[in-house]
Amino acid sequence: MRFSRYPLITGGPWLLLLLTFFVLPIAGLLLLSLSPGNGSAAAFPTLDNYRGILDLASGRPQVLARTLGVALGVVLLATLIALPVAYYLAKGVRSTRLQALVLMLVTVTFLVGPLIRTVSWRGILGVKGLINTALTSSGLLDAPIMALLYGRPAVIAAMTYNSFPFMLFTLFLAMRTIDDRYLVAARDLGASANATFWRIVMPLAAPGLCVGAVLVFVPTLSTVLEPEMLGGTSGRLTTTEIRDQFFHALNWPLGSALTVLLIVAGGLAVGLLAALLALFARACGRVGLSLGSGGGR
């Protein structure tokens, strides 16, 4: 028996750490969310916080729906950006150096961290930012567009910017593991380039798409920086509410309840997303989305 096979030595430390500092805190959140909030006279196990949150009049369900909607939109955008690039890099480019170079450039900008990445968008979308400067100096616009910054489009642009590398990497790795001979066989049997992509590549890359979608969705769901720095007043999300409850209103039970709600809603959304993507992949493989070209069946 080799040491590396002992489950207690290899898996033990990490799993133990998770049990104490990951499961316990989340259980703590759950307990605290059942405690009476500030100014409430209720006894310990109470659902008051949840009633307050789920009350439509408080506006919080709408904010939660917006949070989930924004995150799903970001997943969609990240997929649209990453899908053609991953395909091109994995199957179109022969040179691994070129592949590594492109991925490395993305990695470098990614590892600079969400804070700087978010701040950098001010220089792009601001009144004297890159877009407005380019548009006005080229004469396309007389006056800069003020509304680019401090609104939901800016928040979504930055959120996508901060998370799409996850989608790019997982899709790239998934597509790279597809055997080139499948593509050759498809082409030999008369499939068009489009048919090959939708009926061979997409179904085989579906697991990567699923993992990428989750890896984009989850961090996007927990962002505070983008709505705060670029969102102005219109960009309130559940995450900024959680931060405010913990640091400004100091109503920890309510903050905990909001956090629990975010986990539950996020978990449900992840499950739904995975199911939808699996369905999509099967549809691609079976029905054959040949998108107009003569591939078809």
Next chain:
Amino acid sequence: MKRPRHPFLLLCTLAMLIYALVPILTVIAFSFNPLPFYAFPITGFTGKWYAALVADPRIGASLLASLGIATLVALLATLLGTLFAFFVVRAQARFKRLWVAFGFLPLVVPVLVLAAGLQVAFVELGLPLGYPTVIIGHTLYTSPFVALMVMAQLLRYDERLDDAARDLGASQRQMLRHVTLPILWPSIRSGLLLAFLLSFNEWAIAFFTGRGFNTLPMLIYSMARNGLPPSVLAYSALAVACVLLVAGMILPFALKLIRGRA
């Protein structure tokens, strides 16, 4: 093989590169601009924002805090993540699939939840918030990434190499020291660097569970709330330079991984 080289795909790739690079490049450009705004026009070339950055006493203290935390986190996460990679690939255990799924749970739980949870748990238990909470939080956040990196190489590792070492009389320790770990080293080192960078740049966990000190992201965040002084630009540019340096160290391994020869 006829490769998919449609111009549309090339166009998408170029557009993605522009999207990825331009915001960071503009920050670097602004950091040398005499105007103290995150805006055009670029009117000249100056190093005064860098001077202001260095002169700010808060930066030095935050840098030390961030470096200390990130170093410890990188070491802890590398140890735990590498061990867990061995568990995933080699160990035989009851309910192993369940344990593996549990081990990667931090990847699918929002960081904010972890941050708020740690804060609540420590305060409820009467334990002080500070360096330990941030280090624990960051270790939880970064270890799965290390595990994934090491797993990528371990999955391709030919176990007969270990058997050969044992047959030739190596002890467990000698086998690890001279065969297994040297072969896995590129992925372990990459995981270490990745954990360091992730921890160094992490904001939410540090903000929720750090008390009595500022990590660099915490400091930049509090500066940003008061209108983003231009020294933030200088800091950003320096951070890009550092990341570029570290990324260059990961590059050889990434190249091998892509080529499938790791």
